[in-house]
Amino acid sequence: MSAVDIIGDRQITRPSGLAEEVYRRIRADIMSLKLPPDTRVSVDSLARELGVSQTPIREALSMLEANGLVSKKHFTGYATAPRMDRAQLDELFEFRLLVEPHAARKAAEAMIEADIGSLGAVSGESASSHDGFADMDTEFHKLIAQGAGNNLIADSLARLHIHVHIFRSCFRSEIAEEAVHEHDAVIAAIRARDGAAAESAMRRHIERSYGRLRDFIND
Amino acid sequence: MSAVDIIGDRQITRPSGLAEEVYRRIRADIMSLKLPPDTRVSVDSLARELGVSQTPIREALSMLEANGLVSKKHFTGYATAPRMDRAQLDELFEFRLLVEPHAARKAAEAMIEADIGSLGAVSGESASSHDGFADMDTEFHKLIAQGAGNNLIADSLARLHIHVHIFRSCFRSEIAEEAVHEHDAVIAAIRARDGAAAESAMRRHIERSYGRLRDFIND
DNA sequence: GGTCCGCCAATCCTATAGGATATTTGATCC
DNA sequence: GGATCAAATATCCTATAGGATTGGCGGACC
Structure with missing residues (x-):
């Protein structure tokens, strides 16, 4: 034993x-x-x-x-590590904007049905508290990155997302109702197997998210 | 003291x-x-x-x-770590193909003159030995990634490039004369401040490089 | 009053010893 | 001859003790 x-x-x-x-x-x-x-x-x-x-x-x-x-x-x-400054936030979102829309497109084309199911499970519900939304957001982006079938991309994004999480938590950002809607748009496109729509929906989500976070920092 | x-x-x-x-x-x-x-x-x-x-x-x-x-x-x-298999090689080059052409475009637009000078210094010379070429290739891609002004991208690519280096060394790949020419094409485009040309030249270089390495593995 | 110097505390860095575990080797049995 | 089991080895994992260095604090000096 x-x-x-x-x-x-x-x-x-x-x-x-x-x-x-x-x-x-x-x-x-x-x-x-x-x-x-x-x-x-x-x-x-x-x-x-x-x-x-x-x-x-x-x-x-x-x-x-x-x-x-x-x-x-x-x-x-x-x-x-010190809190991200403006330059690092810019770099991080440039990177995400480069990778995540592509991942969303691939996920829409290649994701298996079972994983799309778990994707729906992180949509909206349990977004009542701040931590609840943060975890949901993390899971959302992780599932899509994994759905794209590229572990390198998934790992890189996971590593970066931690910093986004910390930055957001620093400012006790209000739960963005918009973010949930943007997530749903991406999920809908993936469900419809529409790669182009998923890519542009993800791009829009990240751009809006960038705008929301950028407001907190002005140095 | x-x-x-x-x-x-x-x-x-x-x-x-x-x-x-x-x-x-x-x-x-x-x-x-x-x-x-x-x-x-x-x-x-x-x-x-x-x-x-x-x-x-x-x-x-x-x-x-x-x-x-x-x-x-x-x-x-x-x-x-075990040597990269086919799937990992595919993932790695999908990632590079996503990031490096973008970096080359930005480098062409934003790179300062001094760094372009050092870029020319790693072109062709000292590519006689296998190790010489490997170091030159590493430096080439590192300089462009840094020239794009995004440390996250530069770090990610550097981490990945180590694995490319190991993989290439495993097969004692012959020094690719083509690679040097492809490098020169990218450098020329950056010198001319032509972002679109730099992007496509880098894309072509990575695609060709992918093809050269892919031949070594068939499992 | 400001500046410089030496002391003290806190912390990290290194080294060594002992307990626990997986792998290997060898012998025994079928 | 092949498979199974048990002991031995090599290795990692943990803990503790001692040496080295940095940063802060107080006092003296200009």
């Missing part, structure tokens, strides 16, 4: 290592703004708080650094 | 930490095929070989894992 066992809901608790678990935890704390941008992160404190040794903390922070969520200064320690 | 000192060519040797140095070292070994794809990588061995403790090795490997160059299996150890 292995040390890991079957738990109630028939799910193996595969221990991918403490490092990965710590990674998820810290990333969650960053995304929930429990660790605000530009905040010092002490290895020692985290080790005590989470009740593990320093080594897995260090590994997790190294991975977070490689993903651009924290930065390390030699002999000074780690700190969460 | 700080511990780090000024060296001959007026450059500070800023010690970014052992972890980063180890990171570069391992990445170089992977790119030079000294660590071939799908090869076990022992933390202990590396520690002894490089004469450092296990901790910086572990941090470096964590960063490499986040960048997709090695993978970790719990209680089994690290291993270099």
